[in-house]
Amino acid sequence: MQFLVITLKRCGLGLGLLLAVLVLNFLLMHLAPGDVADSIAQDAGGLDAEVMAQIRKDYGLDLPLWEQMLKYFYSVAQLDLGYSFYYNQPVTTLILEKLPATLLLIISAQVVSILVGVVLGVIAARKPNGVTSHFVTILSLVGYAAPVFWTGIMLIILFASMIPLFPIGNMVDVSVERTGFAYMVDVLHHLVLPMLTLASIFIALYSRLARASMLDVLGSDYVRTAQAKGLSEFQVVFKHALRNALLPVVTTAGLVFSGIVSGAVLVETVFSWPGLGTLAVQAIVARDTPTILGILFFSSLVVVVANLLTDMLYRIIDPRIKTAETSEI
Amino acid sequence: MTDYSIRERSLQPTVARVEHPLIETARMFAGNRAALSGLAMLFIIVVVSLAGPWLYPTDPFEMVWSPFSPPGAKGFLLGTDYLGRDLLAQIIHGGRATLAVGCAAALLSVFIGITFGALSGFYRGWIEEILMRITEFFQVLPTLLFSMVLVALFGASLGMITFAIGIVSWTGVARITRAEFLKIRELEYVTAARSSGASNTNLIFRVILPNSLPPIVVQAALLIGFAILFEAGLSFLGLSDANVMSWGAIMGNNRPYILLHGFTIMYPGLAIFLTVLSISLIGDGLNDALNPKLRKR
Numbered sequence: 001m002q003f004l005v006i007t008l009k010r011c012g013l014g015l016g017l018l019l020a021v022l023v024l025n026f027l028l029m030h031l032a033p034g035d036v037a038d039s040i041a042q043d044a045g046g047l048d049a050e051v052m053a054q055i056r057k058d059y060g061l062d063l064p065l066w067e068q069m070l071k072y073f074y075s076v077a078q079l080d081l082g083y084s085f086y087y088n089q090p091v092t093t094l095i096l097e098k099l100p101a102t103l104l105l106i107i108s109a110q111v112v113s114i115l116v117g118v119v120l121g122v123i124a125a126r127k128p129n130g131v132t133s134h135f136v137t138i139l140s141l142v143g144y145a146a147p148v149f150w151t152g153i154m155l156i157i158l159f160a161s162m163i164p165l166f167p168i169g170n171m172v173d174v175s176v177e178r179t180g181f182a183y184m185v186d187v188l189h190h191l192v193l194p195m196l197t198l199a200s201i202f203i204a205l206y207s208r209l210a211r212a213s214m215l216d217v218l219g220s221d222y223v224r225t226a227q228a229k230g231l232s233e234f235q236v237v238f239k240h241a242l243r244n245a246l247l248p249v250v251t252t253a254g255l256v257f258s259g260i261v262s263g264a265v266l267v268e269t270v271f272s273w274p275g276l277g278t279l280a281v282q283a284i285v286a287r288d289t290p291t292i293l294g295i296l297f298f299s300s301l302v303v304v305v306a307n308l309l310t311d312m313l314y315r316i317i318d319p320r321i322k323t324a325e326t327s328e329i
Numbered sequence: 330m331t332d333y334s335i336r337e338r339s340l341q342p343t344v345a346r347v348e349h350p351l352i353e354t355a356r357m358f359a360g361n362r363a364a365l366s367g368l369a370m371l372f373i374i375v376v377v378s379l380a381g382p383w384l385y386p387t388d389p390f391e392m393v394w395s396p397f398s399p400p401g402a403k404g405f406l407l408g409t410d411y412l413g414r415d416l417l418a419q420i421i422h423g424g425r426a427t428l429a430v431g432c433a434a435a436l437l438s439v440f441i442g443i444t445f446g447a448l449s450g451f452y453r454g455w456i457e458e459i460l461m462r463i464t465e466f467f468q469v470l471p472t473l474l475f476s477m478v479l480v481a482l483f484g485a486s487l488g489m490i491t492f493a494i495g496i497v498s499w500t501g502v503a504r505i506t507r508a509e510f511l512k513i514r515e516l517e518y519v520t521a522a523r524s525s526g527a528s529n530t531n532l533i534f535r536v537i538l539p540n541s542l543p544p545i546v547v548q549a550a551l552l553i554g555f556a557i558l559f560e561a562g563l564s565f566l567g568l569s570d571a572n573v574m575s576w577g578a579i580m581g582n583n584r585p586y587i588l589l590h591g592f593t594i595m596y597p598g599l600a601i602f603l604t605v606l607s608i609s610l611i612g613d614g615l616n617d618a619l620n621p622k623l624r625k626r
Binding site: 033142261 | 462466471479481565566587594601605
């Protein structure tokens, strides 16, 4: 019951944050030089003042600011994020078309980096002076210092150009029509390099975190008790220690989601992955403000939802805080 | 007589002299080989970037040879870019803008972060509530997208780029500062200072802040690296000041040609990689030197 109450409370907070993103969006739209009338006039090669005024009236730009803001909230509540003049489509349609590709990239990168990172971290923690431990140290330095798009380009040159194992970009091979299973395999084949590129930053982060927290936990009393009871090494490490050592990883996984979305923008651009990031870059080149702000809103939505899920996961892993007010450490 | 001198000697304190914390930190840092090599590397990079234009006066914007000459051709050590401009000159001249934007953006975010963290950790109550909500808001905001929007809407000048990076990267500093303030404000010497009549401003700036600096300094060092990566990302997407050469801008310029002429991207990327690597080596070294408890890890 309390679990439900806290979850609802968190949802409320998330909604508040999204509302704040909308306010910010609205302000940006108004602070930005030029409005809809200006861009229509530019497309038409210049309009006279009367027509411009009419356009502003049609779009409700002559209303007081707070009224415009309420109208904006109302339309967003109906999933209407405006119209893109560049693509001649409603922004919501555009975004929903591209969202699955981005989600696939983000989620697979997150899952792979957590898995690989935790495994590396655990191995490193069991032998703090072993080869894996040094490897983790070097990996975390390199993973942090290399610009993610540069890593991507180097991977393309290595594994798509010099050794043609993977395609250089895009999400499907457009030259062949595929359906069903063959289509999925094709997408996965295209996913490998971008996913690894995006995961590279976070593998570094998680392996370092997992190593540190595992070292902490392995030195604690209850692990010694478990060892003294004669449990196998495997049981001690994976059933007793890991559960606690995972907590910092889960906390961080929630915190870095906005970073993953940022990384995805760059990775998508490098690999021409047809997701929100590529769309955002195109929209920025085309100065298509409604689309850019729509993407900003939708990606904030993704981060908020991801944070909610992480928070719930955290409560499931750590029963101690199942009923606590907040998971903030 | 002899007796007296012996007694004088015995008055000498028997415990070892306590080192000044800064000297201890410096000694710890100097014993860290990785951190020292990072410092040396960064020193070279900074010197070359600052003195580069005199050492290697070729104009990075001037077309000197045919486009995409491979490294070594015609005396151009790293070859030429898509317009036939000397890549080495671009990298040497571009370091200035990259480092300047990195430092300025890090400074801005440290400033915002300390303000938010100190106020919310010191005053608690509704101030903390509001400031922490704002911090949460910036944690949720997809940082790169937001900066892209800012730069795209308000113009790609160096100042705007710096602002766009600084305004999104301060949440870590705020969280760390707040945690330190929450911890230190309960300590006895703070209570002592308060009861001897120290004002709130005094407590914040002269009592608590100096004692919470170590983790903030480490975070600030790492932020410079982060800001450099961020600037490179923005420039790579084409959001760079067209009148200023920077490492990110070189990569952004040559982005369409990565498959045929990878070297035009590899070298500037390497420069960024080495810079951020040296900064994070220094950051790690500082962390170890400032937190003796962590040293055993």
